[in-house]
Amino acid sequence: MMQGLQNILLIYVLRCLGQIVHGSDIINGKKAPENSMQYVVSVQNTDGHICGGFLVTEDFVVTAAHCDVENPTHVVLGSHNIKKGYQINIEKKFKPPSYSNIWWGNDIMLLKLSRKARLGCKVQIIQLPCAEMNVKADQVCQVAGWGRNRTGGENIDDLRVVSVSVINRYVCREQWPGLSASVICAGGYGTDKGFCQGDSGGPLVCNGLVVGLASFNKNYNCAYPDVPNIYTDISKHLKWINWILLTATSS
Structure with missing residues (x-):
């Protein structure tokens, strides 16, 4: 009811x-300065860029839950130009059990990467x-x-x-x-x-x-x-x- x-x-x-x-x-x-926001990543599927995201640990990215409908397969990081970064595959996706659609909130998803990102001058966490x-x-x-x-x-x-x-x-x-x-x-x-x-x-x-x-x-x-x-x-x-x-x- x-x-x-x-x-x-x-x-x-x-x-x-x-x-x-x-x-x-x-x-x-x-255009974002090259020495800023190195935690931002491109979430992609086999056709290319679909969503943004950001690195919160060496192997976890946060993005929006509704991005899952586009079947993300990997992320690209290490450059503000998404054609010049390097790729890490997505191992597992996590969405809150309470998420159903964007209007009701909880539009958040964690992406577990298949390996740890190489942190440094061009890749950082936030x-x-x-x-x-x-x-x-x-x-x-x-x-x-x-x-x-x-x-x-x-x-x-x-x-x-x-x-x-x-x-x-x-x-x-x-x-x-x-x-x-x-x-x-x-x-x-x-x-x-x-x-x-x-x-x-x-x-x-x-x-x-x-x-x-x-x-x-x-x-x-x-x-x-x-x-x-x-x-x-x-x-x-x-x-x-x-x-x-x-x-x-x-x-």
């Missing part, structure tokens, strides 16, 4: 808001939050990805980054009625900067700490988004992440 009511609510919300679209294309950003946290409204953060940089454009080879401001959660829920509580809103509302369609899973970084990953937006207009961009709040999933890292490493 409860599941049926949830499905009805989801249909109602989608009809009211229009089409929800996965993505993390960088709009009105700039720190996860130590505890559950609430990112302050108006805080300026950065999001990065390899997606299209304009409406109707094509994916790009070089990593791009853009600064976005965190949006007050109450303002965000006015624009996205029924939105999950385990998300962060930043960019795409009252600005022409943020992400759009393309490679989800890119990191939202505030003061050197990865706090979110790109999950979804609305419609296909990358130039003037009319609602906030939605990110999975990583701090809300720390217990699950740490459990997976511990059990998968020891097994």
Whole structure:
């Protein structure tokens, strides 16, 4: 009965808001400096780049759960140009048991790599939050990805980054009625900067700490988004992440 009511609510919300679209294309950003964000990786399948992600240990990458529909097989790291990096196969994928679709939240996935990445000047890990946290409204953060940089454009080879401001959660829920509580809103509302369609899973970084990953937006207009961009709040999933890292490493 409860599941049926949830499905009805989801249909109602989608009809009211229009089409929800996965993505993390960088709009009105700039090419990322070569000595920055070396933890960002390209998640790929046999056809090439499908999503962004970021390295949190030598052999684990975090990305978006909905990227699994594209059957990712490997990651590319070691260069901001995805044609120049090196490849590591994906050994296993982990999604929260509570994940069902992007609207209900929990859009996060851990990728266990088949071997450890070679850490160094061009490959680094990024720190996860130590505890559950609430990112302050108006805080300026950065999001990065390899997606299209304009409406109707094509994916790009070089990593791009853009600064976005965190949006007050109450303002965000006015624009996205029924939105999950385990998300962060930043960019795409009252600005022409943020992400759009393309490679989800890119990191939202505030003061050197990865706090979110790109999950979804609305419609296909990358130039003037009319609602906030939605990110999975990583701090809300720390217990699950740490459990997976511990059990998968020891097994």
